[in-house]
Amino acid sequence: MNAAIADVLIPLALDTAYSYAVPAGLDLAEGDVVQIPLGPRETVGVVWGLRDGAAGSNLRKVTARIADEGMAPPLRRLVDWIARYTLAPKGSALAMALRLPEDGPRTETAKVGVRATGAAPSRITAARSKVVAVAADGAVRGKRALALESGVSAGVIDGLIDDGVLETVTLAPERVAEPPDPDHPHPPLSGPQRTAAEALIATLTAPPAGGGPAGEGGVTLLEGVTGSGKTEIYFEAVAEAVRRGVQSLVLMPEIALTAQFLDRFTARFGARPAAWHSGIGGRRRERIRAGVLAGEIPVVVGARSALFLPFRHLGLVVVDEEHEAAYKQDDGVCYHARDMAVVRGKLENAAVVLASATPSIETRVNAARGRYRRVVLPERFGGRRLPEIRAIDMRREAIPRGRYLSPTLTAAVAETNARGEQALLFLNRRGYAPLTLCRACGHRYQCPNCSTWLVEHRFRRALVCHHCGHAERRPDACAECGTVDSLTACGPGVERIAEEVAATFPDKRVIVLSSDFPGGAERLRAELQTVAEGGCDIVVGTQLVAKGHNFPLLTLVGVLDADIGLASGDPRAAERTFQLLQQVTGRAGRGEKPGRALVQTYQPEHPVIAALISGDAERFYEEETAAREVAGLPPFGRLAALIVSAAEREAAEAHGQALARVAEPPPGVMVLGPAEAPLALVRGRHRFRLLVKAEREIDIQSYLRDWIARGPKPRGNVRVAIDVDPQSFL
């Protein structure tokens, strides 16, 4: 007997499945994709549940089943899990897994982005000007992303498109996959590489083709410096998965999904993999989806959205460069693809491999606690070692006022250049000076919207807020007392360092690299190329230089102020700083010659600095965990963020007080904030974060959900996203 009522989840921002009557003669199963009426129109949805009941009521009817193949239980469970974990509406989570054929005889509808045309709006409003300011750099962004970044709602963007201020652009597609050959001839692995590959293969849950025991799955951290052959090693696990007839997914941060990587894959397997990323659209997208669903495509290499492909027999998930921030999705459903990969792996009973040269702190902790296996590659293939890192104690260096390069570092740069090698001076601060004040009256230039100082950008002759993007002309006279030429720049930014470097090394070629690089992405890429080819002696850069482009001639990294960020009040400051500095210093000596790093600091004994110098990440998190305990901060993997959508920013601010006074936290749970406001919302970029400490295993999401429901309802949608690893909730 057929069920009378189907609960259908619709891929819209709805948190509950809607109930429909099942018409006589339609035999539905859970997971079936169906067409249903919704309001005045017809939509698709997925049968999330079936039950018997009095169907004769006022329910509308399911129109039809529209696909032969339904959504498999593990993928449905993933949708449920992600919705629950990220506190996103279930329907939104479903939408990620249901990128259906963009129905009808659709030709080439690739991903659509928008960018500024340069035309002025016919009508200017506060919301519009925010968008125009953000889009002014000419970069292409997704509609949602632009709306969120500008702090406006999507309607504004549409309005600006109609007005001709923004134009839509589509990205071009390429071609589909060939079957990979696991036994394609390839260069042999070294002994240690072979051992590591065996260790990964031993975790595969699919039984070996020739009989024998299967592995037990779980998560393995594959750790090894750049050049140690991580990719070749996990390729062996992929090859074995192919032999065993299960599918593999290799996740990469979007930027790393390059032709170069696909070429390496082709060299190993004699065929191009199916590549999946947001730019792939239309027929190609549909063919890959269908191939994956049918089990005909054994290997997919993709960006984070590949996580939701309907694999038939998923046996292996590899997350390459697992520490990459690009795995975080920040608009729509906020999730971390690395963590969701772990979850999917668990639900599918697939082995998971996390690969990185500089694993994230969360992953290190999980490995140290035995939740993840750990495979470490001893050193770089070819015997290269990590750069030697030393601290420069700034309390002992004699530096004139207004100068920031210590004599020790200056000498090292000169020495390096004399050998024909490059030096990188790293300072994580854009612009010329982080604070401008009037010498006459002491007035400090502050952002009208945020509580931050305006940063001087001498090149642009502007004062800029790095928080909200607000910019104003740098005045000639003090806005407060009117004194002319009284403004002083306090502290260094990269522009100022470049000035100092130019004065100290007048005959050297200096390049400044920062994310606000004038001339946009094209010119930036050209500059990076110049550096790589040796067309420059000294690079001055912000965190932009922490990753990406390889600079083979770079042998010295000087960190100008390692202490930046350590006192930022963000409970994750320490781990963020550690990771950033580890990546930056690791850039030295990637070529033939060995590298070294010098780190200017006023607190060489600080755990983060000490760990960086010793290269002992394990000690760092041990000490950091202890320090957090003393400070009453949550341990790693226990931070949650309450995020109020950008559109409701103003409203949220008005209700901040109310929110802050809401609800008594339940026992064992503590909401962190400044001491004077224990439940305060901490301002982040276009959002508010609320930090929650849990002393026991709790479900932070449902706690927050209750917490919000119990208090006075804040106006608008309050979405909550969790910034932790999911291990503790599995």
Added chain:
DNA sequence: AGCCACTTTGTA
């Protein structure tokens, strides 16, 4: 009031 731009709500 009426208009406009934008936000919020509801869809079973």
Added chain:
DNA sequence: ACAAAGTGGCTG
């Protein structure tokens, strides 16, 4: 997603 209803500023 999309359409309908609501909000709040502005105008004359």
